[in-house]
Amino acid sequence: MEPVTSMRVTVTVNGESHEREVAARRLLVHFLRDDLDLTGTHVGCDTGNCGACTVLVNGAAVKSCMLLAVQAHGASIETVESLAPANGGLHPLQQAFSDRHALQCGYCTPGMLMSAKHLLDHNPEPTENEIRRAIQGNICRCTGYVNIVEAIAAAAKGEVSA
Amino acid sequence: MTTTAPEQVEAPQKGFAGESIPRKEDRRLVQGQGVFFDDVKRHGMGYVHFVRSPYAHAGIVSIDVSAAEAVEGVYGTLIGEEVAALTDPFFEMSTPPGNEIRDYALAVGKVRFAGEPVAAVVAETRELARDAAELVEVEYEPLEPVVDAVAALEPGAPVLHEEAGTNVVWSGTFEWGDYDEALAEADRIVRIDRLYFHRFSSTPLECAGALVEYDRGTEQWTLHCNHQMPGIGIVWMAPALRVGTDKLRIVTQDIGGGFGNKITLHPYFVALCLLARKLHRPVQWTEWRTDQHTANTHGNERTFLDVEVPVRSDGTMLGFKVKAVDDAGAFPRYEPLGCIIWAQVTPGCYRWRHVRVDFTQACTNKSPTAPNRGYSRMQQLWFTERVIDVVASELGLDPVEVRKRNYIRADEMPYETPNGCVYDSGDYARCLDIALDLVGYDSLEERRRDAESRGKLLGLGIGSTLDSGTNNFGQSQLLNPELQFSGNNEVATVRLDIFGEIVVTLGTTPQGQSHETVASQVVADLLGVTPNDVHVRAGHDSYWNSHAGFSGTYASQFAVTGLEAVRGATLALADQIRRLAAIILGAGGPDDIVLEESMAKRRDMPEAALPFMACGAIINVNNAGLPPELDDVTLNCRYVYRPPFEVPDIERKFGNLTLTYATQIHACVVEVDPETGVYEIVDYAAVDDCGTRIHPQIVEGQVHGATAHALGAAMFETFPYDENGMLLASNFYDYHVPHALDMPPLKTGFIESPSPFSSLGTKGMGEGGGAGIHAVCAALQDALRPVGSPIVTESHNPYHRVWELIRDPAASRAGIEVSGA
Numbered sequence: 001m002e003p004v005t006s007m008r009v010t011v012t013v014n015g016e017s018h019e020r021e022v023a024a025r026r027l028l029v030h031f032l033r034d035d036l037d038l039t040g041t042h043v044g045c046d047t048g049n050c051g052a053c054t055v056l057v058n059g060a061a062v063k064s065c066m067l068l069a070v071q072a073h074g075a076s077i078e079t080v081e082s083l084a085p086a087n088g089g090l091h092p093l094q095q096a097f098s099d100r101h102a103l104q105c106g107y108c109t110p111g112m113l114m115s116a117k118h119l120l121d122h123n124p125e126p127t128e129n130e131i132r133r134a135i136q137g138n139i140c141r142c143t144g145y146v147n148i149v150e151a152i153a154a155a156a157k158g159e160v161s162a
Numbered sequence: 163m164t165t166t167a168p169e170q171v172e173a174p175q176k177g178f179a180g181e182s183i184p185r186k187e188d189r190r191l192v193q194g195q196g197v198f199f200d201d202v203k204r205h206g207m208g209y210v211h212f213v214r215s216p217y218a219h220a221g222i223v224s225i226d227v228s229a230a231e232a233v234e235g236v237y238g239t240l241i242g243e244e245v246a247a248l249t250d251p252f253f254e255m256s257t258p259p260g261n262e263i264r265d266y267a268l269a270v271g272k273v274r275f276a277g278e279p280v281a282a283v284v285a286e287t288r289e290l291a292r293d294a295a296e297l298v299e300v301e302y303e304p305l306e307p308v309v310d311a312v313a314a315l316e317p318g319a320p321v322l323h324e325e326a327g328t329n330v331v332w333s334g335t336f337e338w339g340d341y342d343e344a345l346a347e348a349d350r351i352v353r354i355d356r357l358y359f360h361r362f363s364s365t366p367l368e369c370a371g372a373l374v375e376y377d378r379g380t381e382q383w384t385l386h387c388n389h390q391m392p393g394i395g396i397v398w399m400a401p402a403l404r405v406g407t408d409k410l411r412i413v414t415q416d417i418g419g420g421f422g423n424k425i426t427l428h429p430y431f432v433a434l435c436l437l438a439r440k441l442h443r444p445v446q447w448t449e450w451r452t453d454q455h456t457a458n459t460h461g462n463e464r465t466f467l468d469v470e471v472p473v474r475s476d477g478t479m480l481g482f483k484v485k486a487v488d489d490a491g492a493f494p495r496y497e498p499l500g501c502i503i504w505a506q507v508t509p510g511c512y513r514w515r516h517v518r519v520d521f522t523q524a525c526t527n528k529s530p531t532a533p534n535r536g537y538s539r540m541q542q543l544w545f546t547e548r549v550i551d552v553v554a555s556e557l558g559l560d561p562v563e564v565r566k567r568n569y570i571r572a573d574e575m576p577y578e579t580p581n582g583c584v585y586d587s588g589d590y591a592r593c594l595d596i597a598l599d600l601v602g603y604d605s606l607e608e609r610r611r612d613a614e615s616r617g618k619l620l621g622l623g624i625g626s627t628l629d630s631g632t633n634n635f636g637q638s639q640l641l642n643p644e645l646q647f648s649g650n651n652e653v654a655t656v657r658l659d660i661f662g663e664i665v666v667t668l669g670t671t672p673q674g675q676s677h678e679t680v681a682s683q684v685v686a687d688l689l690g691v692t693p694n695d696v697h698v699r700a701g702h703d704s705y706w707n708s709h710a711g712f713s714g715t716y717a718s719q720f721a722v723t724g725l726e727a728v729r730g731a732t733l734a735l736a737d738q739i740r741r742l743a744a745i746i747l748g749a750g751g752p753d754d755i756v757l758e759e760s761m762a763k764r765r766d767m768p769e770a771a772l773p774f775m776a777c778g779a780i781i782n783v784n785n786a787g788l789p790p791e792l793d794d795v796t797l798n799c800r801y802v803y804r805p806p807f808e809v810p811d812i813e814r815k816f817g818n819l820t821l822t823y824a825t826q827i828h829a830c831v832v833e834v835d836p837e838t839g840v841y842e843i844v845d846y847a848a849v850d851d852c853g854t855r856i857h858p859q860i861v862e863g864q865v866h867g868a869t870a871h872a873l874g875a876a877m878f879e880t881f882p883y884d885e886n887g888m889l890l891a892s893n894f895y896d897y898h899v900p901h902a903l904d905m906p907p908l909k910t911g912f913i914e915s916p917s918p919f920s921s922l923g924t925k926g927m928g929e930g931g932g933a934g935i936h937a938v939c940a941a942l943q944d945a946l947r948p949v950g951s952p953i954v955t956e957s958h959n960p961y962h963r964v965w966e967l968i969r970d971p972a973a974s975r976a977g978i979e980v981s982g983a
Contacts, residue, residue: 025289039201040194042418044367045451049894052367080194090192098188101859104674104867106191107368107418113192132902139894141367141419142674143863144870145902161184 009073013038014082022069028062029053031069032079040080040110044139051138054111055079061118063111063137080110083117093117093152095160102151104142112138116152125156177687179922182859186678186698187416196416197700200448202373202386208237208284210437210447211291212430213298214457215273215280218307218527218887219320222272222280222300229297230283236294238441240282240433242270248436249402252428256332256498257642262325263525265493267402267432273302274322274492275527276887277456282433284445307527307887311489312465314524322492322525331490331523332498332641336505336815338580339516344481348472352553355977359541360958361463361489362879363534364871365899366673368418369449370427370458376438383435384411389427390420390671391714392702398428403435410435415701420673421871422533423459425716426495455892460881461534462500463489464541471549472516477557477564481516482549488523488541491530498523500531502637503538506630506819508581510546511590512568515580527887533716535871536629540932543627544957547936551623551943552953556980561940562598565624566591576918582816583630585823586853586925587915590626593827593849596911597624600847601829609831618833620844621945625828625872625937629852631718631926632821634807640815649807650821651710652723656685656731658739658797660782662760662775664691666698666731667706669713670724675928676860677720681728683856684922688732689739690758691774710802718926721856722822723803725922730801738795742781743772745789806919822917824852826930828869830937834945839965841942843873843906850930854916854923861927862910868931869908874900876938880958946971953978 009022013036020035032038032055043065044052053064056078083091093116096102103109112135119126119134126134131152132145140148154160190196227239245268254261264270269280281298285291308314308322314329322329345351372387389395392412400407417424430447437445449458470483486504490497501523508517536543550568554561570577572589579585602609606622613620636648653669666685670677678700682693689696702709712723740752743762747770749755754765762777764770780788781797810817831845848865855861878898882890891897916923939954942964946952950971956963967974 023287023289030288033201034203037203038194039198042198042368043200043448044369044418045894047451047893047895050367050451080192084193090189094192097192098184101182101185101863103188103191104676104863105366105368105419106187106196106416106674107198107366109191110194136901136903139367139899139901141364141421141871141899142867144866144900144908145905146866146908147863149902 007070007073009070011072012076014079024068024070026069027065028067028069028072029064032064038079038081042107042110044107049139051115052108052111054114054138056114056118059121061115080113083113092158092160093155096151096155099161100147100151100154102143102147108138108140112140112148119152120156128153178683178693179687179856182857183679183683183693185676186682187676191416198368198416198418199371199373199386199388204373204375204444207373207444207446208286208441209288209291210434210445211283211295212279212453213281213283213295213300214453215269215276215278217273217302217304218276218309219305219322220273221303221305222269223303224301225281226299227281229299230294233294233297235286235290237284237286237443238437239284240268240437240440242266242268242280245433245436246270249432250404252398252402254494255638255642255645256494259326259328260331260494260498263323263494264325265495267429267436275457275529276889277453277529278492279433282437284437284441309526309528309883309885309887311463311487311524311526314526315487315522322527329524331494331525332501333522334501336517336519336521339481341481341483341516341518344472344516348480349475349982350473350557351981352471352473352556353979354469354552355467356955357466357469357545357548358956359464359544360956361460361881362875363460363881364421364423365454365897366419366421366423369451369454370424370430371448372431372434373444373446374431374434374438375444376435382409382411383438384413385431386413387431388414388417388424390417390424390673391716392671392704393709393711393713395428399432402432411704413701413703414671417671417673420715421535422537422716426459426530426532451894452892455897456889457529459532459534460491460529462531462538462541466545469549471553473553473557477554477559477567479512479514479568481514483518484545485520488521489526489528489531490523491528492525493530495530496532498641499638500538502640504542505581506583507539507542507628508583509579510543511570511626511628512546513570517580528883529889535868536929536932537717539628539630543932544936547625548939551940552978555943555951555953556978561624565594565626582810582818583820584818586917586919588823588825588851589913589915590825590827592913593825593851594624596913597827597829597847597849600909600911601831601845613833619836619945619948620831620833621941621943623830623937623940623942623944625830625933625935625940627826627930627933627936629718629824629826629927629930630820631824632722632805633717633719634819635712636807636809636817637819639812640810643812648809649804650712650723651802651804652713652727653708653710653800653802654727654731655708655798655800656728656735658735658774658778660778662773662778664689664696666696666728667708668698668724669702669709669727670720671702671715673715675715675720676857677724680725680856680860684725684728685732688729688736691760695760708800718824718929721852721924721926722920723805725924726803726920727801729921730803731799734799734801735797738797738799739777742777742792742795745792746772821919822853822925824850824925824927824930826850826933828933828937830941832938832941832945834942834964836949836968839961839968841961841964846906847909847911848933849911850927851913851915852927853925854914856922856924864928865910866908868928869934870900870905872931872934873905873938876935876957876959878960
């Protein structure tokens, strides 16, 4: 019998259901970026260290380079593209990142935002140490994290510009 | 002094410049809507995977790609023999015999570092390309590697490049002032046998890569990529490909960090160009993280030998002598420029007048080096700071006092260094005072006692750094008088379009430096509009005709070169708008027109106003009957900024090598556990002076980021090789960069010493963070005084090295000697 090398995968991404035949070896991040054209999720390291590819899978923050697309079968996934409301505004975390200059090149930002969202979803009033702990799996090479930590704290407190 | 000041320095403008306005870039980036090269796709594109050498040094006996090419879905391959036939070696900048080195897009005949690409495979998916690459059979004949630059210069060392016959890339001496006289004048001479600055890299989070298309009809390549210095990139690539520069269109949009590490991508991009042409399809290559670490670019590793420092008993520094050995890795891809770029900051922040430097750069079987945030100056500045602290330690002087005694003073600015560089402005002592205040210097002794009571050793260290910006490329002629590079340039265009749109193009390639925002501030103030009215095109495209030979984003220059270009183009546009409005509104002349609120108004009758929308429409689509004196008015203005440089004096190796010098003074307080060597940064301050700040928040962000790089390099980040030339830190597991929990709280301060050499008073900045490495070294040396006063002789000090210093302080002091004159 020929080995099975692909699988029919159904996932809900940002509220929309997708069904695709996916190679068994395909990483979730490449499925999102290449098959669904959701290029907001980035690849920075290939080894699960940098967190640029962080998405929420059934509400849990997951590095999508560490998961096969087939493992996400049946799951509900949120990517950075889901954050901003449909009215053209920004999510408070996005606004706070802009207000506090918490991004420079912007490459780590989508993953950083998803880790921050996961934190605030579970801990709406985090301490600075809890914020740093929540993003320790996300590498930023531009900011030294100073303004990122401030931005997440500001978003938690609702201190964002209109 | 070869630099002339502009006739008049404008007072800081009242307007948007100086305000931390919201960044234009953010809206797309926080929504994941940026366009990075890896986001660009084309129908039928093939994915490229490079086959890389597992050996640091080996002959290539044979390469067999037939098994790979036979796989269904593989589009084709490329090997070194084809590259050697289809391209010429990259241009080498050194003098003979260093310029005999032959550097191609793929290894030809032999490999010289582990990770060097020997073949490329293209397939319909990235996974298939990677699998097929495994089927490429390469037979190697291993050779003995040399992994240390000092060893590479020894007789009998393995030679990397037989054509050159030596591992020396470049060698030369620099003699400024009268060093022998300084020796004669000295009360004491401090000798240090060896200081070592380690190898690391800024490792941008986005790896390198490109999507390359070849248009067979026009024989032109388009590269959607993240090259950060396209102007010079094309100069390397076009001759190698045997075409004119117009055949290479470089397009960038968002770039995920660069830090210099995306300047020498030309070998990879030439291979991609050959593949796109050979295979008749677009090809896409995204570097793997492991490949970036093993084979992209590393910062320069430098060993300082036989250091000699004549001083007076009071700590007045008279001069220094040093033999520097720089490690270029396997190929001099941006080198030997590092052999002169250090000289932009020869005396660091100090009044050293007598200098003798013997500088040699060697090839080793390691990844090639290239610019890395603070390129070549960081090594020199670390050296000067180490010397200050070692001398202070050995003479029993206070490092703060020694610095203040020797710092170049504010009232000496502009200051000409011993080799003719002109420090434009600054007040180092004042910056130091601010930094010391921020870390509570007054209560330092109290805190030492408190730490001691907890079994810890507390120490304070200072890092003084200059961020020299806007290169005079004429310095290359000090290395090789045959080179035809000098000066610098950057380009901007500013246009008023049909519906009144103000559209700006830049020649730069920002990677997080916020050029769209900062440019819009400058344009808005000059045209009397708001930054929201100014559309700055994202990224770089050589088709826009808004680039020049040195275009790019590197070497701390946008705030001068980029903004001067923007300002020049905007002033030209403003003049054209005034001339047009003067005629339409019947004013006496252009000087009778003011620009405000997006309108051109008569100064004497402000209600007579022509909206910019009308100006744009008249010139672009409603221009019948305009008088001939407006024939040259296009409302589409291009300006090329050229800094006022001369070619340096080649005989004396003397001249101004950079236009502006931003200052960074850092103060660091550490607590060391003497039992284990584990230490923590408990207080940290960075004080910046980059002249007039257009956007303070962006400046501070650069300070934060550069400091994080420095602290990472000081504590965690290193690229060690084993004796076989294998890199031991080829991913983010083994190469630990600071995470959020690793970073100490950072305090920042600033002063503004406007540059007299830029119209806006600005200075380039962003690379001054090397100060953190100096400060950590100094703080550790201070903290360890009670345990035998070890001397910190290396730039990288992980916990185990600190433990070694504590365990055997005498070993670190063995190479230190003080003698009377």
